[in-house]
Amino acid sequence: MKYETIDDIVIVREWNSFEIDQILECGQCFRFEKIETDNDVKTYEIIAFERVLNVRQYADRIEFSPCNKQDFENIWIDYFDLKRDYEIIKNVLYENDIVMRDAIEFARGIRILNQDIFEVLISFIISQNNRIPQIKKVIKNISMKYGSKITDNAYAFPTLTQFEKATDAGLRECKTGFRSKYILDALEKVDSGQVILDKNAFSTADEIKENLLQIKGVGNKVADCVLLFGFSRHEYFPTDVWIKRIMTKFYFNNKETSQDNIQKLANSRFGEYAGFAQQYLFNYAIQFPELFKN
DNA sequence: ATCCAGGATCTCC
DNA sequence: GGAGATCATGGA
Numbered sequence: 001m002k003y004e005t006i007d008d009i010v011i012v013r014e015w016n017s018f019e020i021d022q023i024l025e026c027g028q029c030f031r032f033e034k035i036e037t038d039n040d041v042k043t044y045e046i047i048a049f050e051r052v053l054n055v056r057q058y059a060d061r062i063e064f065s066p067c068n069k070q071d072f073e074n075i076w077i078d079y080f081d082l083k084r085d086y087e088i089i090k091n092v093l094y095e096n097d098i099v100m101r102d103a104i105e106f107a108r109g110i111r112i113l114n115q116d117i118f119e120v121l122i123s124f125i126i127s128q129n130n131r132i133p134q135i136k137k138v139i140k141n142i143s144m145k146y147g148s149k150i151t152d153n154a155y156a157f158p159t160l161t162q163f164e165k166a167t168d169a170g171l172r173e174c175k176t177g178f179r180s181k182y183i184l185d186a187l188e189k190v191d192s193g194q195v196i197l198d199k200n201a202f203s204t205a206d207e208i209k210e211n212l213l214q215i216k217g218v219g220n221k222v223a224d225c226v227l228l229f230g231f232s233r234h235e236y237f238p239t240d241v242w243i244k245r246i247m248t249k250f251y252f253n254n255k256e257t258s259q260d261n262i263q264k265l266a267n268s269r270f271g272e273y274a275g276f277a278q279q280y281l282f283n284y285a286i287q288f289p290e291l292f293k294n
Numbered sequence: 295a296t297c298c299a300g301g302a303t304c305t306c307c
Numbered sequence: 308g309g310a311g312a313t314c315a316t317g318g319a
Contacts, residue, residue, distance in 0.1 A: 027300065128301040134317065135300080177315030182302085219302045240300040282300075 001082055008066040010076075017086035019109020020044050020057045026110050026283040028229050030123055030136045031143075031157065049075050049116060050148065050156045081111045089276050097269070099250040100277060103284035110279055117197040117230035118190065119157045124225040125182050125217050134175075141174035163187050182217020189215055197230070205233045220259075234275035237266040243278060245292040246285040 003012045021042050024032045035043040035054075046053045053076065056063040064076060077083060090108070093100045122142075127135050139157070146158035146166060158166075166187065171180035189195040195211055202208045208231055212223040224238035237243075239262055247262050248254060251269075270277040285292070 124300080127299095129299060129314080130301090130316085131299045131318080138316095172315085175316065178313085179302095179315080217302065221301060225300075238300075242300065286300085 003072065005069045005072075008068060010064040010067045010069065010072045012062040012064070013060065015062065015082075017090070017109055017111060018057075018062065018080070018082075019107070020055045020062070022107040022109040022283070023080070023111050023113065026107065026279055027132060027286065028279060029113055029115060030132070030139050031119075045154075047143075047150070047154055047156065048079060048119075050150065051075070052150050052154045078114050081114055084111075086111060086276075089273050093270065093273055093277055093280070099246075100280065103280040106287070107280065107283050110283060112232075112234065112276060112279060113229065114232050115229050116157070117199075117226065118160060120230035121186060121190075121197065121212070121215075121218075121222075121226050122157075122183060124222045124229075125186060125215075126176060126179055127225075128179065128217070128219075128222060138175050142171070142176070145170065145174055160187065160190060164191075179217060182215070185216040186218070199231055205231070205236070208233070228275040228278070235267075235272050237263060237270070237274040237278045239263065239266075239278075240282070242282055242285040246281050249292065 001012060002014045003010055005011075019042075021034070021037060021044070024044055024046070025034075029046075029048075031047040033045045035045055037043070040058060042057045044055050046055060051071070053067060054063075054065045056065075064072060067076065090104050093104060123135070123139055126138050130138075140155075143155040143157050146162045147155040148158075148162070150156050164187075166184070168180050168184060171183055176183060186195070190197060195215060196202075202211065205227060209223050209227060212218050212226055213220075218226075221238050221240055224236045227233040227236040228238060239247075239259060244259075244262065247265070248256060251265055252261070266274045266277065
């Protein structure tokens with residue numbers, strides 16, 4: 001990947017497996033806005049790591065702005081997972097798997113973002129029994145209420161310290177609903193050190209998961225999302241209703257099966273790339289909901 | 295109006 | 308250890 005810096009714009013001219021609309025709209029993150037998409041350029045605005053980033057993708061270049069060289073190298077290369085070769089992953093997942101082939105071909109430009117762990121934790125607590133547009137609204141409400149103002153209309157996701165003034169009533173004003181008590185429990189346990197959101201604090205991913213599961217409102221699926229999207233544990237395969245539907249239909253001959261069987265199949269078939277497979281499949285499933293209507 | 299959503303928990307058996 | 312109700316909120 002080659003890039004250069006002009007004023008406050010970083011321009012990438014060579015890349016593979018990067019389509020900004022697919023990366024953001026595939027359900028892994030919530031703090032973005034589509035500015036425009038036409039034939040020449042796709043423009044999105046992202047809020048992450050206390051910054052607002054504008055991404056403009058043309059046929060021959062991708063522009064990141066405002067962005068200096070340091071931020072690009074210290075933050076965004078990791079955030080967009082730009083050092084990983086997704087062609088290798090896709091080739092492995094392709095083998096002997098016509099379903100994965102279709103899912104990947106449908107969105108070859110997906111990448112798994114490396115997001116802030118704390119933000120991922122709170123965001124996916126909010127995601128339970130909820131819809132993506134509503135999740136985005138709630139997170140935006142929370143950021144406006146407790147987070148720092150970055151620009152005129154962009155607020156950073158609150159830090160743990162900023163969340164200290166959060167109350168049940170305050171969170172409910174942000175439309176968190178019944179999840180407010182779960183958020184408060186997460187905040188308390190992270191603050192006390194009972195739950196540790198540090199990539200280096202545990203030797204195995206299963207220990208991280210055990211640690212996360214102590215939080216009231218964090219179950220198997222939310223924990224797996226935090227592991228995959230926050231802790232960069234790409235072998236985890238978050239199994240929500242959509243994954244259940246698409247796995248049941250295409251890998252279990254449309255016959256209902258247990259969560260455990262789905263996990264086992266994902267592990268044996270996708271292995272260390274299960275998390276990537278999950279994102280291709282999830283994205284594929286939500287784009288064709290009519291496939292799963294009985 | 296009724297149903298359901300990137301689930302988890304509680305209750306009951 | 309599985310099945311069913313419940314949890315806010317809002318869009319279809």
